[in-house]
Amino acid sequence: MATTVIGARETRPARFWAATNGKKVVMAITGAILFLFVIGHMLGNLQVFEGPDKLNAYGRFLRIVPEILWTVRIVLLASVILHIWAAVQLAARKIQARPVGYAKHENVVSDYASRTMYWSGPILLAFVIFHLLHLTAGVIHPGGEFVEGDVYHNVVAGFQVWYVSAWYIFSMILLGFHIRHGAWSMFQSVGINHPRYTPILKKAAAVLAVVIVLGYISIPISVLLGLVK
């Protein structure tokens, strides 16, 4: 075996990104940003139960300083792009790494959520695009007119259409699966694992996933049941 020197001319970030481990660190950090957004967004959305005035006031509050709004949007967009970019490259590596598949392969210890990240991710992306077109840009408005600034009306009108609600609920359940794995996996990717604390992290991830799913789907379910109108 001969030794060879590589990367003498490469910059360190480029080499870090080239390694699968580096990509996973990027996915962990961007995933953490998106995870915090998901929690904050849910807490904001739940104000729908406090009536139109409260929710619309919250909507206006977010837009008071456009610079802050756009900073947050740009950070989120950059996180989404890096997260997906790394995932696509890892998925490509996965396909290349096993050119001849198994005739039979059984899973022994892994959970469903971790094995389906490559499925829940792209479906969530499709959902986010639809969701932005529906409730932020107002390009798609199946349940009636989109009223700029009247967040409450747009939400209720949208969710009264059953398939919009069904798509939303389905996507949020997938988000739960994604968080079930991602919320503890991000610690593993940056090198934090301890026999005492990692089991707690895993349980916390499962609990948070359930709380987030219930928090989000309570809105379309309440609209469909006529509790919020």
Next chain:
Amino acid sequence: MRVRLKIWRQKSPNTRGQFVSYPVDNVNPDMSMLECLDVLNEQLTENGEEPVAFEHDCREGICGSCGFMINGIAHGPLPATTVCQLTMRHFKDGEELLLEPWRARAFPLIKDLIVDRRAFDRIIASGGYISVSTGSAPDGNTLPVPKEAADRAMDAAACIGCGACVAACPNASSSLFTGAKIAHLGTLPQGKPEKDRRAIRMVTQMNLEGFGGCTNIGECTGVCPKEIPLEVIAAMNRDYLRGNWHARDNVVTTIRPFTEWSYGSKLQIDEQSQS
């Protein structure tokens, strides 16, 4: 007892392989899986057929030579057991067992159930060692090692390099193997001075070999005959991050295969025996 073995037969790296089914009638339940293959191979040899090629050495579960998939699980259904230690009484009488080699691009198939695992050797050669000056051995106990560190290093050092982690991983990643080596050496005071360089080199080598990336699924730990925990992968990630942060230059030394063997292009086992 009787079993039916459905085994992947492939003459050489570049030929097409297929499953061939063999009945084995006189199986002693106390035989190991490999001894069952020995019995089958005696039958095949008597019939003038080519015996099934499989790798084996110590047959006591510590060398890491043996290993293949049995019914879709690396090293078979029994946890913490290599195929040489897996006795036939764990299977039902008359059961059909599907025997398949490890499948990964970094583990090119050589013949039947044997794959080329020298990618692991190159990962070790790239940094899986502790540099010591030669000379007389140091006095015992001059370097205190905390008991906990010794235990953790020993747990990681139990890795025998069989390749089951790669075989079971949906990504065909060798992170559990590489992580075990990095955790084993990095936990001990003797390994600390080279910690940063070791992590960068071994991770870079691992990524060059065409393994997939770890996505923290954890399937590897379920099949590992030495029950290496997922914690070692976190240790690898931690050391790699730390090493990148500390490094003062961008130079990484990796190991190039001496021949093109490992990529299968010049491997001529059957061609020579036929002529």
